[in-house]
Amino acid sequence: MYIVTGYRVVSHGGVAIDFGEGPIAYESWLASQGHNFYVSYIHTSKLVLVVPYPPLFQWFSSMLIKFGFSPITAGRGLSFTSTLVSSMLVYLLLRKLKVDKLISGVIALSLFSLPPIFMWSLLNRVDMLGLMFTLISLLLFFEEKHFLSFITISLAILTKQSFISLPFVIFVYLLISKKYARVIELVFLVVFPQIVLSLSLPNYFDNVILANMYQHLNFDIFYRGVQIVLYYWILIALSVYATLLILQKQGINKEYTLLTGYFIVSIVWALVSYSKPGSSINYFIEPLVLSLVMIGLLFSFSSSSQTRLLLSILLFGMLVNFALTDNSISEFYSTQISINYAPLYHKLETINGTIFSEDPYLAFKTHKGPVVDIFLLTRLYYAGVWNQSVFLNDIASQKFSEIITLERLNNNTALNPNSRYTKQMVQCILLYYQLNGSIGKYYIYLPKPNAPREGICHGLQGQ
Numbered sequence: 153m154y155i156v157t158g159y160r161v162v163s164h165g166g167v168a169i170d171f172g173e174g175p176i177a178y179e180s181w182l183a184s185q186g187h188n189f190y191v192s193y194i195h196t197s198k199l200v201l202v203v204p205y206p207p208l209f210q211w212f213s214s215m216l217i218k219f220g221f222s223p224i225t226a227g228r229g230l231s232f233t234s235t236l237v238s239s240m241l242v243y244l245l246l247r248k249l250k251v252d253k254l255i256s257g258v259i260a261l262s263l264f265s266l267p268p269i270f271m272w273s274l275l276n277r278v279d280m281l282g283l284m285f286t287l288i289s290l291l292l293f294f295e296e297k298h299f300l301s302f303i304t305i306s307l308a309i310l311t312k313q314s315f316i317s318l319p320f321v322i323f324v325y326l327l328i329s330k331k332y333a334r335v336i337e338l339v340f341l342v343v344f345p346q347i348v349l350s351l352s353l354p355n356y357f358d359n360v361i362l363a364n365m366y367q368h369l370n371f372d373i374f375y376r377g378v379q380i381v382l383y384y385w386i387l388i389a390l391s392v393y394a395t396l397l398i399l400q401k402q403g404i405n406k407e408y409t410l411l412t413g414y415f416i417v418s419i420v421w422a423l424v425s426y427s428k429p430g431s432s433i434n435y436f437i438e439p440l441v442l443s444l445v446m447i448g449l450l451f452s453f454s455s456s457s458q459t460r461l462l463l464s465i466l467l468f469g470m471l472v473n474f475a476l477t478d479n480s481i482s483e484f485y486s487t488q489i490s491i492n493y494a495p496l497y498h499k500l501e502t503i504n505g506t507i508f509s510e511d512p513y514l515a516f517k518t519h520k521g522p523v524v525d526i527f528l529l530t531r532l533y534y535a536g537v538w539n540q541s542v543f544l545n546d547i548a549s550q551k552f553s554e555i556i557t558l559e560r561l562n563n564n565t566a567l568n569p570n571s572r573y574t575k576q577m578v579q580c581i582l583l584y585y586q587l588n589g590s591i592g593k594y595y596i597y598l599p600k601p602n603a604p605r606e607g608i609c610h611g612l613q614g615q
Contacts, residue, residue, distance in 0.1 A: 154264045157482040161274040162228040164489040169593075171558050171572075173276040174513035175525045176210060177223035179203055180276075181516065183214035184223075190355040193363070193532060197542035201512055202528040203359045206349070208310040209278040224513065227276030234280040235273035239263050241287040242441065246448045248294055249407060259448040266440050268433045270481055279434045282311035283441065286318050290414070293322060294407055298334055302341040310345060313360065314425050317418040317438060325410055363528065366535035367428045378423065390465070391415060391443040394450035411449070415442045429570055430527055491592040505553030508546075510572060514556065514594070521552070527572040540574060547580040548609040555585050555597040580609040 161169070168174040178201065179189040189210065191200045209230065216226035239260045246256035263269050272279045285308035292301035305322070308315040319342055326335045350357040395412045418439040425435040500507055500518040507521040515521040532538040546552065559565065559572065561582060566575040573581075583604055585597035 154270065157485060158232045158274055161485050161489060162225060162232050164225075168224060168276070168511055168513045169485060169488045170275050170277065171511065171527070173224060173227065174511040174516075175201060175203070176205075176213070176227055176276050176278065178512040178516045178523055179207075180210045180213035180217060180227060181223045183207070183210045184217040188353055188355075190353055190359045192355045192358060193529070193538055194358055195537060195539065197539040199508075199522040199524040199526075199529070199543060201523050201525055202363055202532065204363050204528060205278050205312055206310045206360055207353070207356075208307060209281050209312075212281070213276075224276050228274060231273050231275060231277060231280040234284040235263070235269065238280065238284045238287055238441070241284065241291060242445060245287065245291050245294075245445060248291065249449060249452070251448045251452045255448055255451045259444050262444050263441060266437075266444075267481065268437045268440060272434045272437065274485060277434065278312045279437055282308045282315045283437055285311060286315050286438065287441075290318060290410075293410070299337065302338045305338070306341045306345055309342060310349075313364070314421070314435065315438070317421045318414055321410060321413045321417055325406075325413070362537075363532065364428075366537060367430075367531050368535070387440065387443045387447065388419075390450060391446040394446040394453075408449070411442070411445065415439065415446055418442055429531060488592065493592060496591050496594065500554070503553050506551060507554045507556060508552040509556040509594075510558045511556070511594075526577075530572055530574055530577070533574060540576065544576060544580050544609040547577075547584055550584055550599040550603065552585075553599075554588075555581060557595045557597070558593055560587070560590075560595050561597075576609070583609070 168177060182189040189201070189207075190203050193200050193202050209227070213223065213226045213230055216229065217223055221229065242263060243256045243260035246259055247253070251259075264273075269280075285304045289301045289304035289308065292298075292304060301322075305315075305319045309319070319338065323335060323338060326332075326338065346361075350361075395415065422435045422439050425431060426433075497518060500514075500520050503520070505520075507515065507518065508524075509515045509521055510524075510526050512523040512525060515523050529538050529540075533540050547555075557572075561573070561578050563578070563582070565571050565578045566573055581597060584600055586600050588596045588598040590596060
């Protein structure tokens with residue numbers, strides 16, 4: 153089912169399924185044209201596209217675009233391929249740790265039963281490429297190929313900067329082992345590329361480093377993250393049991409010590425990362441993959457009867473995930489790619505004026521509006537580094553022929569910590585625009601014929 157769903161979703165590059173696919177598709181297209189996709193948002197009122205990720209995924213995707221693939225298809229193909237490679241890497245990792253071939257194969261295939269992996273592996277998102285580089289670096293480190301391991305760690309961070317759990321654990325391990333030359337080598341290979349990009353790509357530092365620092369943690373969301381961890385309680389419980397068993401039977405051992413430390417740190421870091429408004433379950437991909445690896449090790453320490461029981465529990469969990477989650481995800485993706493957006497594209501291309509859309513890919517395809525990810529601009533508005541006044545004035549003057557959102561707006565919209573809009577934005581849009589219908593994931597708002605006098609939104613800016 154995964155291969156069939158993957159082929160259908162990857163080969164259908166007509167529309168972004170997830171709201172994060174649009175920005176990355178547009179950035180990849182800009183990269184294919186030789187442009188820098190990082191722009192300044194500091195203390196401006198303009199609608200700009202904030203890019204919170206390093207450029208490696210977009211650069212790889214841009215190479216595929218040059219071979220004729222659409223921006224969406226290129227990125228999805230990259231994620232899909234990275235996931236298949238990651239599954240093989242998990243198998244090789246377990247075999248390196250002397251786990252039985254059958255158990256290693258079952259664990260490797262179990263990756264596709266995890267909802268976050270099933271979801272994100274078929275999207276134009278950066279996570280799966282970063283995971284692939286992280287697993288390669290872990291395997292290389294176990295093979296004593298430290299320099300190559302550090303290079304792939306750097307590649308993982310250049311894909312998504314949240315992949316820092318493994319380098320942190322290796323850094324601590326090397327310090328404790330008093331391998332100071334290796335510590336310097338690791339720090340240099342991780343930090344130096346960031347310095348080079350900050351100096352060579354204008355606005356890189358503001359987008360990738362500062363934009364993420366401006367997004368504060370939300371403890372209500374943190375508790376939801378704890379609930380997500382508890383949702384996978386069987387995996388986590390077995391992993392914790394494996395950790396305790398490893399420490400008891402093996403003591404201080406390079407591979408097992410690194411894995412247990414990596415597993416624990418990755419869970420903590422996933423909870424912290426998930427606590428930022430707008431974050432999703434993709435941050436739990438790394439600890440969930442590691443939990444499967446820990447369970448694979450648990451098999452190697454168990455008797456034959458215990459192994460059969462544990463294998464039965466794992467297979468049962470895979471079937472439950474398949475029945476309850478993976479199947480529904482597959483159906484959702486199939487439904488999304490079957491929606492015919494051609495009439496909407498044609499309509500937007502023929503209208504006079506400017507449209508505003510949350511989905512940069514939609515604005516890019518129709519060439520009718522600013523290319524912007526409004527969610528990140530909203531987060532930066534709350535941090536005090538982006539001014540929404542011009543956007544509010546444009547709404548009040550009905551500058552946009554159409555406003556196309558990814559959620560239906562109402563007075564309670566902005567109360568959600570994951571809302572893409574401020575309270576003032578929602579109030580202004582509802583004052584001057586009215587819902588005209590929806591198609592697929594898009595809600596279409598048109599200017600009200602008898603809207604209030606222009607400028608009324610000025611009074612909302614300080615609320």
